[in-house]
Amino acid sequence: MNGKAQPEEWLAFLSEIEMEGRLLQASFSSPRRKDEETSRKLTVRPIKLKTGIFYQFERQINNKVFHDNVAPDKLKQQLQETMEQYKQALFKTPDADVQILANKKGALSLISRTKETKREAVPQAHNRSKTYVLPDGEPVPFLIELGVMTPEGRVMKAKYDKFRQINRFLEMVSDVIADLPRGRKLTIVDFGCGKSYLTFALYHLLAIKEQLPVRIIGLDLKQDVIETCSRLAAQLKWNDLTFSVGDISNYEGHDSVDMVVTLHACDTATDAALLKAIGWNASVILSVPCCQHELFKQISQPVLKPLLKHGILKERFTALVTDAIRANLLELAGYRTQLLEFIDLEHTPKNILIRAVKGTKSDLEDIKREYEQFRDFLSVSPFMEIKWE
Incomplete structure (x- = not known):
């Protein structure tokens, strides 16, 4: 009809x-x-x-x-x-x-x-079993090679938390696949890829499951880690997944990047990666910040003294402030930004994922005014804002 x-x-x-x-x-x-x-x-x-x-x-x-x-x-x-x-x-x-x-x-x-x-x-x-992007029981070659699965496809008991983390990450990526460009090969950079569980998972989702033309570059400072990841990529015959030794702030490998991933980059390394993404006009940014020390010594506000005089509370508060600043600066750069729970707090306190998708909001002046009031109230000078200017 x-x-x-x-x-x-x-x-x-x-x-x-x-x-x-x-x-x-x-x-x-x-x-x-x-x-x-x-x-x-x-x-x-x-x-x-x-x-x-x-x-x-x-x-x-x-x-x-x-x-x-x-x-x-x-x-x-x-x-x-x-x-x-x-x-x-x-x-x-x-x-x-x-x-x-x-x-x-x-x-x-x-x-x-x-x-x-x-x-x-x-x-x-109502209380149905969790449906994963990568189901337990179905062999996935890269998970087998990384020791997460048995050859029969069963998840190793000691690796189940890692399996859940991988699937949670892929769920968040799946939500923004439609926001990536079409009609050409996509370029993705993963800053601080480490052992690259999520880098391999990302390639599997986009290139294997979704059949998208994509090249992914994993970047890390550890030579031995990069060599191990490169061997696995070659073993899987994933020619468009490559790994290089390099520093986030000095990376100049591409003039344009469609997606930037930065997971657990320490302190201002996360800001450097976000600034790279903004400079590339990346369509999608996924970031899980790690330790956040930059603003700890800067924050000063007498009204908040009952909170700030306790070191552990000040540390946690500073981390939240830092991520709030990053999210607002991304919005000012023309991104729709969300702060999401990455994995359960019981596994790690570093559980916030910043997901940003290119798309300018109409209320940038309001966002800027709110941000500046927030920044000035706490008497901070964020690395990301200074370097951006």
Whole structure:
């Protein structure tokens, strides 16, 4: 079915999936209003609770995920109200995918129905097992070579935390693949790649799974580590994954880079990597800062003396301030920036990932004013801002 959607046609479709339990999944995108209370994307799926089948509405706002479980007899009303907040939606049913679009006035303008092979609606358990980008039980050559998996594909018990970290990283990358350029070979630089678990994972995701034309360069100061990584890349025959010895601030290998990754670069090395990324006009930046000492001796604010007089609290506060400054400076450089939890705090206190995607905001003057007030209140002169100027 293609063409203009009449209101009664839309309502009939909702009645059909409500009464017959035909909804497998619904995805709403492109909010009609862009505000802090509206999620960029909202998904709906059936779940099985102790009291029966419900439909879970999942939305993410300011890096927090919210769930609302709706009873089957309330599904039609909730879907109708949700559609009023978004410009488009995709409904998956057992025999078709149905796309719904709304025009600028909010009226439904199109319903396209694509027939699919018969699919069965199977509600998922509420506390379902985690689905990984790289599943446990499926052999992955680079994970086997790195000692994370057995040849049969089972994750080694001692490496399960590393396995979870790799998958968490790949989830964060997957969310921004659509923001990378198309139509040419992508260039990615990983500063401070170390043993390169995540560098190999990144290449596997983009070049092997997504089949994107990509070259990745891993950079580290340790000669022995680089030699080991280079041997593994050659063994896997991944010719577009290379490793070099070098320093972040002095690296001049490329005039243009599409993605910059910097994981656990110490102190201002993270800032140097972010400045490189800005200079390259990179489309995507992923950074997990490590130790942050630069501002510890600078921060001065009498109002905060009850906090700052305790060394351990001052250290933690300084780390948060440093990452807040980095995020705001990235926004001023034209990036949409998020601070995300990388891995659980129980594994490491260095668990914040800065994810930045190129795309200028319209309120840069407000961001600049807020940032300057914040900086001046704490009497700091951040390395990243000084070097940027």
